[in-house]
Amino acid sequence: MNDSELQRFAKHVFQDPVTGCWEYDGYHDKKGYAQGRYTDPKTGRVGTQLMHRVSYAHFNGEIIGDNQVDHTCQNEGCCNPFHLEQVTMLENLLRKYAVANMPKLFTIYWVKSPVKVMSDAPGKLAS
Numbered sequence: 182m183n184d185s186e187l188q189r190f191a192k193h194v195f196q197d198p199v200t201g202c203w204e205y206d207g208y209h210d211k212k213g214y215a216q217g218r219y220t221d222p223k224t225g226r227v228g229t230q231l232m233h234r235v236s237y238a239h240f241n242g243e244i245i246g247d248n249q250v251d252h253t254c255q256n257e258g259c260c261n262p263f264h265l266e267q268v269t270m271l272e273n274l275l276r277k278y279a280v281a282n283m284p285k286l287f288t289i290y291w292v293k294s295p296v297k298v299m300s301d302a303p304g305k306l307a308s
């Protein structure tokens with residue numbers, strides 16, 4: 182981002198006091214990613230950019246090769262560079278899979294196990 186783009190970015194971003202996410206008040210695509218007309222950090226050409234990538238490249242540094250920028254806060258609209266991490270496409274896919282299956286894993290390992298322990302305890306669940 183050049184100076185005028187940075188000023189425009191600052192006017193459009195608001196920090197959520199609870200999550201710390203930087204919410205962009207401009208356009209968001211169908212997946213929830215914020216978009217704006219900024220300079221492409223790779224090519225230097227002005228056009229529609231994903232704002233989390235613009236923010237990452239400006240505050241954290243260059244995005245290497247085909248790497249993707251993952252939202253560690255799981256909020257696709259967030260542009261907070263502290264909530265963004267550069268990862269390979271494979272790592273990003275694995276993370277998405279893990280997050281999508283978290284409720285299932287939670288049920289198996291954290292809900293079912295205590296129930297089993299309780300049912301093993303004499304008299305606890307006997308009716």
Ligand SMILES: [Zn+2]
Nearest residue numbers: 202254259264
């Ligand atoms: Zn965030």
